Amino acid sequence: xxxxxxxxxxxxxxxxxxxxxxxxxxxxxxxxxxxxxxxxxxxxxxxxxxxxxxxxxxxxxxxxxxxxxxxxxxxxxxxxxxxxxxxxxxxxxxxxxxxxxxxxxxxxxxxxxxxxxxxxxxxxxxxxxxxxxxxxxxxxxxxxxxxxxxxxxxxxxxxxxxxxxxxxxxxxxxxxxxxxxxxxxxxxxxxxxxxxxxxxxxxxxxxxxxxxxxxxxxxxxxxxxxxxxxxxxxxxxxxxxxxxxxxxxxxxxxxxxxxxxxxxxxxxxxxxxxxxxxxxxxxxxxxxxxxxxxxxxxxxxxxxxxxxxxxxxxxxxxxxxxxxxxxxxxxxxxxxxxxxxxxxxxxxxx
Amino acid sequence: xxxxxxxxxxxxxxxxxxxxxxxxxxxxxxxxxxxxxxxxxxxxxxxxxxxxxxxxxxxxxxxxxxxxxxxxxxxxxxxxxxxxxxxxxxxxxxxxxxxxxxxxxxxxxxxxxxxxxxxxxxxxxxxxxxxxxxxxxxxxxxxxxxxxxxxxxxxxxxxxxxxxxxxxxxxxxxxxxxxxxxxxxxxxxxxxxxxxxxxxxxxxxxxxxxxxxxxxxxxxxxxxxxxxxxxxxxxxxxxxxxxxxxxxxxxxxxxxxxxxxxxxxxxxxxxxxxxxxxxxxxxxxxxxxxxxxxxxxxxxxxxxxxxxxxxxxxxxxxxxxxxxxxxxxxxxxxxxxxxxxxxxxxxxxxxxxxxxxxxxxxxxxxxxxxxxxxxxxxxxxxxxxxxxxxxxxxxxxxxxxxxxxxxxxxxxxxxxxxxxxxxxxxxxxxxxxxxxxxxxxxxxxxxxxxxxxxxxxxxxxxxxxxxxxxxxxxxxxxxxxxxxxxxxxxxxxxxxxxxxxxxxxxxxxxxxxxxxxxxxxxxxxxxxxxxxxxxxxxxxxxxxxxxxxxxxxxxxxxxxxxxxxxxxxxxxxxxxxxxxxxxxxxxxxxxxxxxxxxxxxxxxxxxx
Numbered sequence: 001x002x003x004x005x006x007x008x009x010x011x012x013x014x015x016x017x018x019x020x021x022x023x024x025x026x027x028x029x030x031x032x033x034x035x036x037x038x039x040x041x042x043x044x045x046x047x048x049x050x051x052x053x054x055x056x057x058x059x060x061x062x063x064x065x066x067x068x069x070x071x072x073x074x075x076x077x078x079x080x081x082x083x084x085x086x087x088x089x090x091x092x093x094x095x096x097x098x099x100x101x102x103x104x105x106x107x108x109x110x111x112x113x114x115x116x117x118x119x120x121x122x123x124x125x126x127x128x129x130x131x132x133x134x135x136x137x138x139x140x141x142x143x144x145x146x147x148x149x150x151x152x153x154x155x156x157x158x159x160x161x162x163x164x165x166x167x168x169x170x171x172x173x174x175x176x177x178x179x180x181x182x183x184x185x186x187x188x189x190x191x192x193x194x195x196x197x198x199x200x201x202x203x204x205x206x207x208x209x210x211x212x213x214x215x216x217x218x219x220x221x222x223x224x225x226x227x228x229x230x231x232x233x234x235x236x237x238x239x240x241x242x243x244x245x246x247x248x249x250x251x252x253x254x255x256x257x258x259x260x261x262x263x264x265x266x267x268x269x270x271x272x273x274x275x276x277x278x279x280x281x282x283x284x285x286x287x288x289x290x291x292x293x294x295x296x297x298x299x300x301x302x303x304x305x306x307x308x309x310x311x312x313x314x315x316x317x318x319x320x321x322x323x324x325x326x327x328x329x330x331x332x333x334x335x336x337x338x339x340x341x342x343x344x345x346x347x348x349x350x
Numbered sequence: 351x352x353x354x355x356x357x358x359x360x361x362x363x364x365x366x367x368x369x370x371x372x373x374x375x376x377x378x379x380x381x382x383x384x385x386x387x388x389x390x391x392x393x394x395x396x397x398x399x400x401x402x403x404x405x406x407x408x409x410x411x412x413x414x415x416x417x418x419x420x421x422x423x424x425x426x427x428x429x430x431x432x433x434x435x436x437x438x439x440x441x442x443x444x445x446x447x448x449x450x451x452x453x454x455x456x457x458x459x460x461x462x463x464x465x466x467x468x469x470x471x472x473x474x475x476x477x478x479x480x481x482x483x484x485x486x487x488x489x490x491x492x493x494x495x496x497x498x499x500x501x502x503x504x505x506x507x508x509x510x511x512x513x514x515x516x517x518x519x520x521x522x523x524x525x526x527x528x529x530x531x532x533x534x535x536x537x538x539x540x541x542x543x544x545x546x547x548x549x550x551x552x553x554x555x556x557x558x559x560x561x562x563x564x565x566x567x568x569x570x571x572x573x574x575x576x577x578x579x580x581x582x583x584x585x586x587x588x589x590x591x592x593x594x595x596x597x598x599x600x601x602x603x604x605x606x607x608x609x610x611x612x613x614x615x616x617x618x619x620x621x622x623x624x625x626x627x628x629x630x631x632x633x634x635x636x637x638x639x640x641x642x643x644x645x646x647x648x649x650x651x652x653x654x655x656x657x658x659x660x661x662x663x664x665x666x667x668x669x670x671x672x673x674x675x676x677x678x679x680x681x682x683x684x685x686x687x688x689x690x691x692x693x694x695x696x697x698x699x700x701x702x703x704x705x706x707x708x709x710x711x712x713x714x715x716x717x718x719x720x721x722x723x724x725x726x727x728x729x730x731x732x733x734x735x736x737x738x739x740x741x742x743x744x745x746x747x748x749x750x751x752x753x754x755x756x757x758x759x760x761x762x763x764x765x766x767x768x769x770x771x772x773x774x775x776x777x778x779x780x781x782x783x784x785x786x787x788x789x790x791x792x793x794x795x796x797x798x799x800x801x802x803x804x805x806x807x808x809x810x811x812x813x814x815x816x817x818x819x820x821x822x823x824x825x826x827x828x829x830x831x832x833x834x835x836x837x838x839x840x841x842x843x844x845x846x847x848x849x850x851x852x853x854x855x856x857x858x859x860x861x862x863x864x865x866x867x868x869x870x871x872x873x874x875x876x877x878x879x880x881x882x883x884x885x886x887x888x889x890x891x892x893x894x895x896x897x898x899x900x901x902x903x904x905x906x907x908x909x910x911x912x913x914x915x916x917x918x919x920x921x922x923x924x925x926x927x928x929x930x931x932x933x934x935x936x937x938x939x940x941x942x943x944x945x946x947x948x949x950x951x952x953x954x955x956x957x958x
Contacts, residue, residue, distance in 0.1 A: 217737030251729025
């Protein structure tokens with residue numbers, strides 16, 4: 001699934017050792033520390049992170065303020081998933097070498113993994129300032145910003161990443177989503193298409209392109225993309241749901257039922273899937289099916305007014321006027337309690 | 351160091367980011383497709399291939415329509431600067447040819463200094479050109495105008511005008527000599543300190559006198575206008591824009607009952623009209639349940655739209671939610687703008703369309719014949735294509751005279767600021783033209799309908815009319831901060847047609863609310879008579895029926911609001927039939943050709 005990720009990771013691993021070796025040889029360490037550092041790097045190269053940590057920690061005793069020890073130690077802790085130590089060592093590393101982009105980068109990643117997004121952003125921004133031409137730094141900073149839902153800020157980082165490495169399909173997809181979520185749909189379409197030109201098998205690229213087409217009202221193209229995604233990942237409930245929804249919009253409710261059934265079978269907690277399924281059943285004159293699906297949607301999303309609205313219509317069609325009135329009443333109550341949406345001077349929610 | 355080494359240890363990070371995007375808030379939900387029964391009823395005709403693609407030319411510049419619609423500043427910093435554009439297509443001098451009224455707006459500065467931007471009346475010269483007769487007509491109210499309604503409120507045989515303004519409405523009585531008199535005060539339809547948008551005449555109590563509905567939008571204090579981009583309700587997709595209507599106080603609509611003596615009584619409170627003061631924009635009188643009493647649909651912005659069911663006893667019940675026309679199919683408020691009605695699938699029941707904001711689909715409400723409607727926009731091919739467009743004026747018409755009503759939608763955003771971004775929406779937008787291909791389906795063919803048609807503009811009002819009396823319907827559109835567009839269909843080999851003009855005697859003189867049924871070949875078409883619909887506009891009220899290849903009609907039945915039914919037997923196609931209540935056919939007007947001042951377009955001798 002993450003073929004690009006894995007191949008880049010392997011490439012990165014090979015790059016790492018020579019880089020560090022060059023750095024190490026540039027400055028002198030006490031002989032004991034140098035020996036331990038060499039052992040540590042060898043362990044790191046073999047992904048033996050516990051051993052690497054042991055060696056670098058011992059070396060640290062001989063050279064406690066050496067960036068040549070602190071940096072690989074930070075990396076080792078990071079790789080070992082010992083994030084608290086990574087942050088602690090990272091702080092020391094950036095204190096000792098405030099101009100070292102990688103220390104900031106790795107410290108930022110440690111924060112990211114700990115879920116401290118604001119701290120991660122700060123470190124990665126510093127790293128990006130120091131290493132303007134690093135694809136990884138800009139890309140990782142974009143990931144943090146995306147995790148913070150700062151789509152508008154993520155976009156320029158991804159644009160920079162792509163200037164540095166135009167062949168990154170994943171960066172194109174993420175940039176596309178950044179555009180989509182900041183209402184730049186036309187640019188989003190271009191990015192998704194670019195990603196698919198590079199890697200037609202990239203996970204979720206067809207899905208995202210389908211979504212963008214759908215938001216432009218181009219349902220035919222959207223359906224084709226969703227179908228392409230489903231050929232790749234048939235068991236993704238969300239993709240099945242979006243395809244079903246798009247088919248429903250296009251008036252093909254019979255096909256919509258098929259996909260919405262799959263979506264809700266794959267994810268029985270998918271309230272919006274049951275809601276759309278209820279609507280599709282209603283169109284198919286399957287009032288019983290509609291009522292069951294809409295009631296399940298209400299169970300899953302009790303504060304959502306929409307299923308009540310549809311259920312009221314279903315009950316009305318089935319001749320149950322009293323129950324329909326009750327549902328309309330519930331719908332009105334929920335509407336009142338919620339912030340209104342839609343209308344002039346509003347738009348898609350960022 | 352390549353950070354992928356680190357991230358790859360936890361690919362869940364990347365996956366997380368990607369999957370997080372899976373759940374995205376979308377402004378619009380899927381359309382509500384039809385019930386099976388509705389679909390069955392709608393599809394008596396199988397889908398036909400889209401044959402004739404019209405080529406529309408903008409003939410406004412050559413026709414003498416030298417009007418410029420003034421509507422605030424180009425930046426549109428305030429909400430009223432985006433909402434001008436009323437049009438009326440009507441025959442003010444009873445010469446049998448459709449004339450044009452173009453309502454003008456103003457600017458804040460000019461309004462404050464008293465500089466006037468008058469509405470303009472253009473007389474049809476019967477040769478494809480128009481002459482500005484505003485000076486003589488006396489339409490002299492100075493203000494910021496929006497919508498126009500047409501109706502003969504005093505049944506004197508001359509069409510009167512009601513124009514909505516930012517702070518009032520003005521009723522112009524047609525004096526029958528090319529002049530109008532402002533009778534607003536005396537008539538009691540001032541709509542004081544209210545910003546009226548669309549207005550419509552209709553006789554809701556069938557007393558033979560046209561009543562008047564005025565949709566009011568928001569209450570505005572021009573001295574304390576909400577500042578551009580100043581709050582969360584003054585933003586669109588995150589960018590600063592003009593404020594409203596959310597955050598502004600809605601203005602309650604008005605229903606004026608015609609007392610039959612030249613005066614009206616405001617019955618809004620008595621009849622429970624618009625109690626919550628929603629943001630009214632579109633008005634449509636229609637008898638959706640065919641009980642002989644006009645119901646009323648009001649398209650509201652950012653609030654539920656309202657459907658008033660007429661109980662035939664002088665009262666209304668608001669039934670929008672139960673009928674399925676108040677909200678989107680997902681129960682969300684929409685930004686309803688323009689409305690129009692026709693029986694697009696020939697099941698004998700009036701359906702209607704409503705335009706909405708961009709990121710939302712327009713509605714095509716199919717009448718389910720049980721008091722409910724189903725939004726068929728999605729299944730009909732009418733919905734999704736409209737998603738990037740912000741619709742205003744909308745009209746059913748039959749551009750190719752094949753007997754199936756097509757739909758014209760005027761588009762144009764309200765925020766010029768959108769052009770600085772690649773949202774997928776633009777300020778200027780092309781209109782949409784939906785060709786009715788039968789089977790309840792439409793095909794959007796706007797891009798193939800000529801460069802004049804497809805040109806992006808900021809369109810607002812839209813009205814249709816047969817300005818040449820040639821049997822082809824043209825589309826007149828107002829354009830914000832620009833000249834109007836008169837789109838003339840240049841369809842060759844379009845079908846036969848029939849036009850019907852109604853003269854009420856016991857019913858209102860215009861015959862508004864009359865239901866006319868025409869049988870030709872194996873097609874039975876039913877239409878309701880009205881002038882006022884779309885957005886802030888009034889259209890040629892003569893009923894137009896495309897007949898395809900059928901060269902004569904088998905019959906015409908007109909059911910008047912009074913209950914009287916008149917019938918007309920077999921008649922040739924390609925002519926206008928004038929039917930008078932209680933008398934039946936009283937005149938035939940043959941098709942004229944361009945330049946036909948001497949043609950048979952004038953009043954003809956009664957044939958019965």
